[in-house]
Amino acid sequence: MLKCLKTLALVCFWLTLSAGHAAPVVVIPLVGAIGPASADFVTRGILRAKTEGAQLVVLRMDTPGGLDSSMRQIIQAILASPVPVASYVAPGGARAASAGTYILYASHIAAMAPGTNLGAATPVQIGIGNPMKPEPPKNPADKNDKAASAPAAEPDTQDAMTKKQVHDAAAYIRGLAQMRGRNVEWAERAVREAVSLSVDEALAQKVIDLSARDVPELLLKLNGRKVSTANGEHVLQTAGATIVTIEPDWRNRFLAVITNPSMALILMMIGIYGLIFEFSNPGFVLPGVVGAICLLLGLFALQMLPVNYAGLALILLGMGLLTAEVFLPTFGIIGVGGIIAFALGALILIDTDLPGFGIPLSLIVTLAAFTALFIFFISSLVLKARRRPVVSGQEALLGSAGIMLYDLQAGEGWARVHSEQWRVQSTVPLRKGQRVRVTARSGLTLSVTPINEVEPGE
Template identity: 60%
Template sequence: MLRWDKALLALWALSPVLAWAPGPAVALLTINGAIGPAVADYVHRGIEQAGKQGAQLVVLRMDTPGGLDTSMRAIIKDILASSVPVAAFVAPGGARAASAGTYILYASHIAAMAPATNLGAATPVAIGAPGGGAQDEDGKADGKGGKAGKGEGGGASSTMTRKQVNDASAYIRSLAQMRGRNAEWGERAVREAVSLSASEALKMKVIDLVAEDVPDLLKRLDGRKLKVSDAERVLKTADVVAITVEPDWRTRFLSVVTDPSIAYVLILLGIYALVFEFSNPGLVFPGVVGAICVLIALYAFHLLPVNYAGLALMLVGIAFMVGELFFPAYGSLGIGGAIAFVIGSVILIDTDVPGFGVPFSLVLGLAAGTAAFLFLVVGMAVKSHRRPVVSGREELLGSTGQALEDCDPEGWARIHGETWRIRCAAPLKAGERVRVVAMHGSLLEVVPEP
């Protein structure tokens, strides 16, 4: 046992060395898809690990349509606080750094793109505010929301959108000024949702260089001087091979549960299991599974842009559908519950955030499945509770039997194959048929059977 412990300890101790040796390495992190809590956690751990292992550079290879503002800002904070320079690289060809990806590109120490890639369209999306459009520099909305100038019907929604756009403009401008990049174009990307190709971005000084792939990027960066944490560094990357940093189990778990569709299915599975447990008390297993699913889903919702009014509508809808079974209302509760459930599901997670919407087909399918499940499972439970008792002591009321001896006023009788002590108001002879009319503990009150 001691040998195994030593072997495992040695492997654990050697694993970072095997991953990073020899010398100052280059860590390669990959963002492929929407930026959310799992991606932010992955980047945070990757940059932290690179710093501990003494890496000279972190390459952040990106292909993203954008993502959540909170996750984007968490990544940018990690980049700005990093003791290791970060090179954001939009690759391979055909990739993009839209929306949140543009901010990350601006925040990085080095901004690079592969040919046939693009960046931009960085207008913030209002969480939970449908129909919001991008704004121009005069503060007028442009897009689906139409114009919302002063005195028009934009109201609070227009004001909130304007605040978000102004905040995002100031944010990207501050990043551009810090890195010496084109601040004017960055603001246009926010206010007008403009985009650029790789060659155009290089000409306009939005990025630092164009490279074919990661090895080409490292060759081009060799000898470049960078200022990191008020200290100047010279990159020596000509003959260095980038080491890919894979996400750990925690990041993989986060990437699964924070998928809006998975979180939505988990909350429904949890509710199904809990309803089944409450309908059939004592099974335990459905209750345990249901509680775990609900807790994991709530954890995911805590990290996602959840509209809690939508979640409340879902729960109210389920309550109405259950109520229809207990208090029949000619379908009004059931139909109302189904409608509330669908509406709540649609607005549960903001569908305007790239990569973070729940497909409407999934909503409709699960709404129909929820209704069918509730009507079947809860309906069966209600019927079983309403059915008259057919076993136990209550079964004896109204039953008939035969007196085993004379009864005046008490005696013994055989009822349902069992011997019971009986009491009678009028004397009975042995062998007479009797009927049970009442129970007093283990004593049965009987009358002669006509």
């Protein structure tokens, strides 16, 4: 009996020791619209979890959706991850809409907190126009009544490109559902009909695996579950495991700031302002350096976003016209055209209607007004510089006053002009000390006439 008790105590000790050294669980928060910055954050977080020997990655989501390219980047990282990934829609009131639904379907484990929802995965139309209309729900009961209640031919509300995008998205999420053994039919309806589900409905229709109030409860329910990943099968030992939450570092925060469409446009405009100011007033250096850095950052951000190149071309055309207004006497005609081109380009610059990726109209109006004021301010400086008298070169000599150094009866003599001795010629006699004015220059000889009376300012 004593021996059995010792054996039981030893087993309990080893179980406690092994639980205390269980591999950690990494939590990656995915909040807000999914874009280049969040995709980079998630993919790097999954790689870090692999490096640190984590047994599970919990992707805690609350997103309205995002860019297709960023969504696919995250899904590719999940599918290739040797560490199981559990997508967890939390906290209460959160959602995994649009791109978030695809990510949840791609994850090894799908979970939701009470009071959350997912769905509405219809792709948003790219470009200018109305959002895509989801296909009407197909009701088999309507087939028999179609001839009696519907017209002979129904108009097609979707163009070819729209259909291609919907079919591609439906096939993509259908493949993910088949891979994870989840509800394929509802996944396709989420794309074609933009339907959504609450947590209870998602559980009942086998869209998700479980629900949990928080991460500790989720880990408790996942304890002992078998999960298949890219490198084989894993048995989770998550009860009492250490939870490590990864927060965005300075790189992710910086990327999130500059890839905001509004900030990208502002950076590009600051860059163009700086270069225009530097070219108009050479020698300041600082505006040129700051302008070049901001312009490169703005272009870097734009190449990561869904940019309409026609909009970008209009913005560049507008800035070119505004720059020409500084140097050409067009009386504002080119400047007004430049402002109109810039405003139109900014309106269509971002080629998507997804939430979180639009440029506010108020910002466009503000930038257009500021650009107009900036260009006309630079133009006024240039005009003032043009009106200043010439202080060097041949033009500065014409009209200058000088003093004769010797008497000149006819022909040529010498005079002091601008503190320099010049050979001068005159058609009338001049005496030493007499003041003269330069009327012309031929090589190193100046033509002068006598000044008979004191003129104002001399």
